[in-house]
Amino acid sequence: xxxxxxxxxxxxxxxxxxxxxxxxxxxxxxxxxxxxxxxxxxxxxxxxxxxxxxxxxxxxxxxxxxxxxxxxxxxxxxxxxxxxxxxxxxxxxxxxxxxxxxxxxxxxxxxxxxxxxxxxxxxxxxxxxxxxxxxxxxxxxxxxxxxxxxxxxxxxxxxxxxxxxxxxxxxxxxxxxxxxxxxxxxxxxxxxxxxxxxxxxxxxxxxxxxxxxxxxxxxxxxxxxxxxxxxxxxxxxxxxxxxxxxxxxxxxxxxxxxxxxxxxxxxxxxxxxxxxxxxxxxxxxxxxxxxxxxxxxxxxxxxxxxxxxxxxxxxxxxxxxxxxxxxxxx
Ligand code: NAD
Numbered sequence: 059x060x061x062x063x064x065x066x067x068x069x070x071x072x073x074x075x076x077x078x079x080x081x082x083x084x085x086x087x088x089x090x091x092x093x094x095x096x097x098x099x100x101x102x103x104x105x106x107x108x109x110x111x112x113x114x115x116x117x118x119x120x121x122x123x124x125x126x127x128x129x130x131x132x133x134x135x136x137x138x139x140x141x142x143x144x145x146x147x148x149x150x151x152x153x154x155x156x157x158x159x160x161x162x163x164x165x166x167x168x169x170x171x172x173x174x175x176x177x178x179x180x181x182x183x184x185x186x187x188x189x190x191x192x193x194x195x196x197x198x199x200x201x202x203x204x205x206x207x208x209x210x211x212x213x214x215x216x217x218x219x220x221x222x223x224x225x226x227x228x229x230x231x232x233x234x235x236x237x238x239x240x241x242x243x244x245x246x247x248x249x250x251x252x253x254x255x256x257x258x259x260x261x262x263x264x265x266x267x268x269x270x271x272x273x274x275x276x277x278x279x280x281x282x283x284x285x286x287x288x289x290x291x292x293x294x295x296x297x298x299x300x301x302x303x304x305x306x307x308x309x310x311x312x313x314x315x316x317x318x319x320x321x322x323x324x325x326x327x328x329x330x331x332x333x334x335x336x337x338x339x340x341x342x343x344x345x346x347x348x349x350x351x352x353x354x355x356x357x358x359x360x361x362x363x364x365x366x367x368x369x370x371x372x373x374x375x376x377x378x379x380x381x382x383x384x385x386x387x388x
Contacts, residue, residue, distance in 0.1 A: 206256025209263030
């Protein structure tokens with residue numbers, strides 16, 4: 059199949075090229091995002107391949123359908139960036155990669171917790187300046203703490219396993235209880251109870267209308283005093299302005315995020331020479347107890363290999379006329 063891959067980065071090219079030799083597919087890499095300005099590039103391609111930083115709206119979908127595209131292959135798990143109704147209306151199938159490496163994301167979540175708690179990012183900079191002082195670097199023992207996990211699917215469960223290894227107890231919230239989490243000793247409860255009882259709260263549910271801004275002013279005021287809040291799922295699960303207020307009021311003890319509500323205008327690009335116009339992320343970056351990474355939780359060799367392999371397999375199955383297991387419908 060002829061595939062137009064958008065927002066191509068060096069690691070996309072490397073890992074997709076490694077997998078291509080086993081297939082009959084051909085990929086053209088475009089650095090630009092797919093939108094109404096670039097849609098004409100898709101003429102003659104059967105599939106487009108996009109990532110989460112690309113908002114694929116109805117207008118773009120209608121244009122690419124007119125140019126002959128039949129498939130949108132998302133090289134990611136979460137698909138909130140695609141207008142699925144519009145894709146269905148235009149007769150396009152949408153595929154995703156539901157579980158390329160839950161461990162990659164779960165391990166990055168643990169990395170955020172450890173860094174934020176033990177301040178290794180600050181210690182690293184201090185020591186490089188020959189500053190061996192310890193003031194301001196005090197953390198807390200993770201062992202014995204209560205971790206609240208919202209969303210116990212693949213990533214949430216992998217994260218529970220890690221935190222169990224640290225000697226934490228697990229509070230969980232999910233409309234569907236997971237036996238593996240229960241076998242680990244995890245206790246399912248309503249979200250309000252979880253917020254009130256957890257020292258560390260970590261979000262692992264998808265962004266859907268019901269979960270948008272689930273962490274807002276009301277939720278923050280239900281939290282146990284000064285918990286650590288971690289979001290490696292999707293930015294808009296958290297209402298950023300309310301979290302900024304929560305940090306100012308010291309209601310939130312610390313914040314670690316790999317995702318951000320307005321990330322599509324910022325993440326995955328080098329803006330070091332630009333004046334950042336987003337005042338909310340700029341305010342977040344002023345807090346000493348906030349740690350931000352730019353949507354890199356998925357970025358391991360194993361995950362990138364799996365993403366490329368499954369994305370191409372989805373397209374191979376489609377071409378073979380099979381019912382593609384990883385198809386997403388509205
Ligand atoms: P999954 O589908 O296996 O699990 C999601 C879980 O959330 C399910 O168990 C579901 O029942 C639960 N859920 C749904 N609504 C809920 C609600 N209102 N409250 C609590 N739980 C709810 O998905 P996954 O593979 O574990 O991925 C989780 C999320 O992680 C994805 O949606 C994606 O947004 C995010 N993600 C982030 C990165 C990254 O690099 N930062 C990478 C991959 C995935």
